[in-house]
Amino acid sequence: MAAVMLQGTGSDVGKSVLVAGLCRALANRGLSVRPFKPQNMSTNAAVTPEGGEIGRAQAMQAIAARVTPHVDMNPVLLKPQGDRTSQLVVHGQVRGILTAARWREGREGLLDEVMDSYRRLAAAADIVMVEGAGSPAEINLRGGDIANMGFARAAGVPVILIGDIDRGGVIASLVGTRAVIDPADAAMIHGFLVNKFRGDPALFENGYRAIEERTGWRGYGVVPWLVDAARLPSEDAVVLQRPVARSDGRVIVACPITAHIANFDDLDPLRLEPGVELMMVPPGQAIPGEASLIVLAGSKATIADMAFVQAQGWDIDILAHHRRGRPILGLCGGYQMLGRTIADPEGAEGPVASVAGLGLLAVDTVLGGSKALVEVSGTALGARFEGYEMHLGRTEGADTGRPVALFDDGRCDGAISADGLVSGSYVHGLLGLATQRRAWLAAIGAEATGPDHRASIDVALDAIAVELERHMDIDALLALSQTAGDHQD
CATH class of the missing domain: 3.40.50.300 (P-loop containing nucleotide triphosphate hydrolases)
Structure with missing residues (x-):
């Protein structure tokens, strides 16, 4: 060999x-x-x-x-x-x-x-x-x-x-x-x-x-x-410690860097768009008020990161962003944080606990059970996507009646708020295909011209x-x- x-x-x-x-x-x-x-x-x-x-x-x-x-x-x-x-x-x-x-x-x-x-x-x-x-x-x-x-x-x-x-x-x-x-x-x-x-x-x-x-x-x-x-996708969080760029007139998409942020490469496709400035916001800094879209990325410890968001004052920034009528997207753990409650009755992430979320989606999450590990594809916002699920727990509530995604196997995923401004999904890699990314960016007035993420890689x-x-x-x-x-x- x-x-x-x-x-x-x-x-x-x-x-x-x-x-x-x-x-x-x-x-x-x-x-x-x-x-x-x-x-x-x-x-x-x-x-x-x-x-x-x-x-x-x-x-x-x-x-x-x-x-x-x-x-x-x-x-x-x-x-x-x-x-x-x-x-x-x-x-x-x-x-x-x-x-x-x-x-x-x-x-x-x-x-x-x-x-x-x-x-x-x-x-x-x-x-x-x-x-x-x-x-x-x-x-x-x-x-x-x-x-x-x-x-x-x-x-x-x-x-x-x-x-x-x-x-x-x-x-x-x-x-x-x-x-x-x-x-x-x-x-x-x-x-x-x-x-x-x-x-x-x-x-x-x-x-x-x-x-x-x-x-x-x-x-x-x-x-x-x-x-x-x-x-190329990065797996090392050291890349998140680099200085935050400031926008030069491009549309700003902001993502706060939580203590246990995970799968932050979900946002890499946004870097392919010349009209978009992706700002990874480090602890100690406010989420910029001029952001057109806030994305909450995944988390390896959602309850701990929910407390971290509050300790940084980011919950205030996110709620103010929503009051301005601007959209918010949560992916996996970020989706869970957008809901009303997050409960961990089995201690899947640490001590048994139940905490309040941001309350922007009428959903509740219970952690635990077997881990979902599956590749998925389907449509969201009328466009094709390809990605994967990787999460513990289930999320249920009234807003799941307005799902973000329809899988090819007939299942639905995610939730959209009644006012249409807040969306949450368990799909990692959601923004990878150019057509899907174009649909999300159109909602904030940004033109998407970049290629499929896989092709770029x-x-x-x-x-x-x-x-x-x-x-x-x-x-x-x-x-x-x-x-x-x-x-x-």
Whole structure:
């Protein structure tokens, strides 16, 4: 079996994008490729056709490889829903709630299930592109690791380490990783990549050679800043910490960043519209009064996020927006917050509780029960949509008599208020198709001219693949992948 693993000197160094770009580049060479991430931590997830969930990045990487997403591509997914608790998803299904301490003690027991997934993928592909998580230099987390070197050594998969030059200190981060990790772990690393370079690569030639000399690893290239990466879905909430842009006359769509925001990539299609300014509003800032549309995104802990909305004063902003006669859209957890009450009698999200919502929709939500994980399609606002459901609980009430969506299987979804200004839906990916996005934006006087989101992703992946072919030694990477299994513990 052929495989290679990309690990990073830290989070947000570009691992997910590089794996996706390599999946597309190798697929363009005619190879059968499968992406794989042993363990992921993200609140952005995607539903697979078999009714499981995996990290959003692995679903995007499957698109890059031109294959159908499968739960084996991300066998262990942690979905944070509190400061110290996460929902554990194994092979696409919820297995329970873990505290940070319990996870560190119990994760090693999941290695066999991770290896089973890896072997199934490897048996069906010419090459497996593996993505690490965080950094192998986090030596305090090395015991029981299944995300980085714990997996690499168990599977004998060679590693290429990525350093992010844009954040500074790339020489120190690569050489420092070599210095602090266990020698047996260091032996798994066969090379490095310098990512997110701006300017003339010739200016870094001496630095590149210094890394090779000080680590003993060969360089696989200097990858430039990939402008097309901004068109890919993000699963890391670090992107939400970037400064808020101000509108230059475009129609403003505002989305508050709640503490447990999830599947915020639902709003990515709005970035394709030149006449729309998507403002992700951070804590401590008011929702801009000039916003034409407010969108409440999904949440991994709806009751906690309802309290967070109130603590930020966003409930006042949202109610004032409604009084101005402007529309509001809630997606999944955001839909639940727009209703009258949210109850958690089984403690699905934490302590048993029942709280008041914003009261803008005549609906009530009861959390709990089995998790809905299904791909859906149908019509909303007279236009086609394609997406997926991923939620716990049920929402009922008078306003569901005015549903947002009609599924192709005959079911209805969501609710619309009596005044027509407030809408809520459980459909993730609702705005992906250009025709559907056009229908929503027409209601706020914005012209939609952007493409389908999936088509935009494909164009971006092809562009990234071209750049990687130009700036990486992919032939050497393929040769390295053939050594997988040779270094197995």
